Amino acid sequence: MTKQPEELLLLAESGRLLASVFALLDRTPLEGRSTLEINDMVERFIVDDLQARPASKGQYGYGFVLNSSINEVVCHGIPSQSDVLKNGDIINLDITLEKNGYIADSSKTYLVGEVHPAARRLVEITQEALWQGIRAVRPGATLGDIGWAIERHAKRNGYSVVRDFCGHGIGREMHEKPEVLHYGKPGTGLTLREGMVFTIEPMLNRGRRSVRTEDDGWTVVTRDGSLSAQFEHTVAVTASGVSVLTLRPDEMQRSALP
Numbered sequence: 680m681t682k683q684p685e686e687l688l689l690l691a692e693s694g695r696l697l698a699s700v701f702a703l704l705d706r707t708p709l710e711g712r713s714t715l716e717i718n719d720m721v722e723r724f725i726v727d728d729l730q731a732r733p734a735s736k737g738q739y740g741y742g743f744v745l746n747s748s749i750n751e752v753v754c755h756g757i758p759s760q761s762d763v764l765k766n767g768d769i770i771n772l773d774i775t776l777e778k779n780g781y782i783a784d785s786s787k788t789y790l791v792g793e794v795h796p797a798a799r800r801l802v803e804i805t806q807e808a809l810w811q812g813i814r815a816v817r818p819g820a821t822l823g824d825i826g827w828a829i830e831r832h833a834k835r836n837g838y839s840v841v842r843d844f845c846g847h848g849i850g851r852e853m854h855e856k857p858e859v860l861h862y863g864k865p866g867t868g869l870t871l872r873e874g875m876v877f878t879i880e881p882m883l884n885r886g887r888r889s890v891r892t893e894d895d896g897w898t899v900v901t902r903d904g905s906l907s908a909q910f911e912h913t914v915a916v917t918a919s920g921v922s923v924l925t926l927r928p929d930e931m932q933r934s935a936l937p
Contacts, residue, residue, distance in 0.1 A: 693782060694925040700721060700729075700774055713764075721733070733774070744774065756897075805908040822857060824866065827865045843899070845861065873916050878914070880910070
């Protein structure tokens with residue numbers, strides 16, 4: 680479950696490369712693009728420019744390099760030529776990357792054009808909730824501390840936390856132990872140790888937390904049709920706290936906050 684120093688270096692390299700994928704997306708106008716076009720652009724960048732592998736493609740029979748989850752889609756949205764992003768949408772892009780046998784996993788919810796203030800606030804609070812969870816990571820803390828920090832921030836701001844999906848250990852395999860819940864009680868669950876690597880990936884809904892899976896077997900949506908947002912990072916427990924392996928350039932200031 681814990682990684683050796685040489686493994687952590689390889690995971691950090693995969694995380695750095697994955698962060699560069701999001702940097703590409705940050706400077707790419709999304710309005711008017713189909714989610715399949717975005718998928719294909721990301722695949723070319725990972726394979727041709729980064730000389731890496733899009734780890735989601737082929738995983739569990741999935742045929743694409745990313746999940747594209749728009750508005751009420753909670754997660755696992757499938758890229759499509761017919762899903763063209765329009766002004767006011769929010770979209771979560773969830774991407775994995777493998778380099779030298781080690782996998783990094785991250786996601787970000789983007790605002791497309793002029794987004795309604797209510798949707799913008801949901802996205803902002805979801806990102807804050809992720810960072811509340813990240814800041815709970817340190818040797819001797821517990822998984823319950825992470826979940827409690829996330830859920831407390833969500834509830835204080837009037838949002839619900841989806842409980843059907845969780846973070847996970849990651850390394851040579853996409854999904855390893857432990858499961859990282861985004862709700863919980865302080866001091867409960869597995870005690871964190873230096874060298875553990877896992878994802879934290881809360882999904883917050885404007886409405887109720889209940890979700891359903893559509894007939895395609897992948898796409899998960901809110902049952903009440905409310906908006907949903909998600910952010911995700913791959914993190915490592917260090918001797919003094921936490922290292923965010925997939926940290927993006929736009930988050931450098933946020934990561935330095937106490």
